[in-house]
Amino acid sequence: MIKNNAEDTKLMTRATKRRKKEDLRITFNRFLDEVFSAGPSFSMQTLDRYAEAAIAERERSHDDRERMREVTPRRREEDSELSDLVFTRVEQAGRASSRDMTERGLNAALELGEQMELSVRDGREFNLRQWVRS
């Protein structure tokens, strides 16, 4: 009797699992049918318009990347001049009286700003190395 009950339970579980699997299959197929039939039909012009938009965007991104690559990296000498300016001259200035350093530092910063602004306005390339040396 107990053995028969256990067998029945096993069979019911199997049947339930099979039914659930079948229900899922039916639901999923309905979902696919819904998706495949609900979509609008697109004209060739629309497809071409989308393709053109994607191509234009790809070209724009490519141009942006190229522009970034074209930005000339600072020359090694300029880097060393800059580090000299920052780490040596400023340190030296730091040893001078604080009032003197602040005033000189401010003047230098203002002058640098002006020179950079002028070169941008005139369409010239600003040469940091030359400026530091002058």
Next chain:
Amino acid sequence: MVSLDLLDEKRKGKILGTWKKMTESDKAHFINQVALALSVWGSDQKGKKVVVEILKKMSSNGSDTLADFGLYIEDIIGVRGTSGMDEQIRRAALIIEGYRIKHALPSEPHKPLV
């Protein structure tokens, strides 16, 4: 007749769960992208099977919304059942990329933060 019954129960359940949680607008974007893809590579059983293959990819990649459909199209190049369709798949991917741009959809899939 190509069978579309390609997914196991776990994947089917996952896809249906994702679909239920999606907004109406995301559902519309997904349906439109599928329609665009079918209009490029054909809406016969083979074309539909490719769509199911993409869904399979998406379900194993953890995307939160089926509206990311277009981002997975090129992933199926080379998958069994898509032979001879490379050009059509690339064309569909390009067109859907344009659709996504026009509708300001993201260019990266939605994935849950781990």
